[in-house]
Amino acid sequence: MQNENMIPLFKVFVSKDIDKPLLETIHSGWIGEGPRVQEFEAVLKKYFGNDNLVTLNSGTSGLHLAYHMALHQNDYKGYYNSNVDEIITTPITCTATNTPILCNGAKIIWADVDPVTGSISPEDIENKITKNTKAVTMVHWGGNPCDIDKINEIAHKAGIMTIEDGAHSMGMEYKGKKFGNHSDFSVNSLQAIKHVTSVDGGLLWMKSEKDYQRAKLLKWYGIDRTIREGIDLRCEIDVPEAGYKFHMNDVCALIGNVNFKHLPELLKKHRDNAKFYDKAFKNCSNVLPVLENPNGKSAYWLYTIHVDNRDELMQKLKSLNIMSSKVHARNDTHSMFSEFKSELPGVEAFNRTHLCIPVGWWVSENQREYIAEQVIKYAK
Numbered sequence: 001m002q003n004e005n006m007i008p009l010f011k012v013f014v015s016k017d018i019d020k021p022l023l024e025t026i027h028s029g030w031i032g033e034g035p036r037v038q039e040f041e042a043v044l045k046k047y048f049g050n051d052n053l054v055t056l057n058s059g060t061s062g063l064h065l066a067y068h069m070a071l072h073q074n075d076y077k078g079y080y081n082s083n084v085d086e087i088i089t090t091p092i093t094c095t096a097t098n099t100p101i102l103c104n105g106a107k108i109i110w111a112d113v114d115p116v117t118g119s120i121s122p123e124d125i126e127n128k129i130t131k132n133t134k135a136v137t138m139v140h141w142g143g144n145p146c147d148i149d150k151i152n153e154i155a156h157k158a159g160i161m162t163i164e165d166g167a168h169s170m171g172m173e174y175k176g177k178k179f180g181n182h183s184d185f186s187v188n189s190l191q192a193i194k195h196v197t198s199v200d201g202g203l204l205w206m207k208s209e210k211d212y213q214r215a216k217l218l219k220w221y222g223i224d225r226t227i228r229e230g231i232d233l234r235c236e237i238d239v240p241e242a243g244y245k246f247h248m249n250d251v252c253a254l255i256g257n258v259n260f261k262h263l264p265e266l267l268k269k270h271r272d273n274a275k276f277y278d279k280a281f282k283n284c285s286n287v288l289p290v291l292e293n294p295n296g297k298s299a300y301w302l303y304t305i306h307v308d309n310r311d312e313l314m315q316k317l318k319s320l321n322i323m324s325s326k327v328h329a330r331n332d333t334h335s336m337f338s339e340f341k342s343e344l345p346g347v348e349a350f351n352r353t354h355l356c357i358p359v360g361w362w363v364s365e366n367q368r369e370y371i372a373e374q375v376i377k378y379a380k
């Protein structure tokens with residue numbers, strides 16, 4: 001049973017304007033990928049300033065496609081170069097960042113993270129590049145940008161592709177440019193509890209036109225969906241490369257598009273609450289808040305603090321009707337990843353003390369004051 005007085009850590013946002021267009025779409029006679037997907041993609045391309053976008057059925061599908069393309073840069077006939085190709089990645093994330101690496105038949109090489117921000121360490125990436133490295137993945141924890149330029153510089157010097165997992169990062173900016181414009185592949189999630197939800201969905205942004213054209217095919221079995229006069233695309237078009245069924249449908253696109261209009265106001269609330277906490281914890285020696293990368297603007301999907309008594313504080317906050325959580329624990333301890341184990345002191349330190357407290361659009365001014373007071377009172 002849900003406690004109605006509990007201040008949640010996550011909340012689903014659905015626009016009040018959804019009912020009419022949603023009913024119209026469901027009864028329109030076209031609920032697969034069609035006009036609503038095209039409209040949503042046009043809105044997103046304009047807002048983010050990058051035309052190389054495909055909408056997908058999840059962020060995980062976006063990551064799977066990015067790994068597929070980075071591992072097989074020209075084409076793929078169905079044989080993985082198993083256990084040879086390497087992807088450098090972080091364990092401080094959702095397992096969805098890393099399971100598609102195994103599903104793509106590649107090896108995981110863990111890089112360490114900054115013990116406070118949880119961002120992957122550019123120096124450790126550099127240490128771990130080998131002749132078998134095909135890509136490096138950075139995760140913007142809570143929507144706070146990693147050192148994107150440095151990572152791109154290191155990777156590109158070594159001829160390696162870069163992937164940004166921005167599942168937490170809707171609305172994030174780095175050096176004045178919006179997410180989706182910095183690396184070879186960038187992925188957003190539109191899953192239920194993200195800033196903008198399409199119920200489930202994902203966005204894959206690409207730097208190159210060539211990857212974009214390829215992703216358009218791979219998201220639907222490898223088949224070119226462009227409608228051409230007199231050609232039955234299912235029966236008459238050659239399929240050069242095996243693809244997936246990862247496309248977004250019109251119902252999800254409609255929901256995503258209506259919700260997306262609210263992004264500026266939602267982001268503002270997340271950011272205002274975060275700035276309030278930054279001030280509140282400034283002089284509190286028992287609480288170390290994760291501050292925004294000065295080169296960017298965090299989307300603040302999460303507000304993260306470090307406290308020595310993390311597990312105890314989490315229980316105490318729960319008893320005070322404040323939900324808090326680690327959200328994601330280090331991935332490298334799962335048995336599916338056991339063969340890739342390595343020493344990661346930054347990961348160890350981050351994972352021992354990190355805690356996320358409610359910061360989203362639903363947290364009122366009174367609630368954030370109450371949360372900050374209780375954290376300061378019980379943090380050790």
Ligand SMILES: Cc1ncc(COP(=O)(O)O)c(C=O)c1O
Nearest residue numbers: 058059060094096097167189191
């Ligand atoms: C860091 C991270 N990456 C990837 C994903 C997967 O996104 P999706 O649920 O849209 O597949 C999530 C999910 O929340 C996530 O938190």
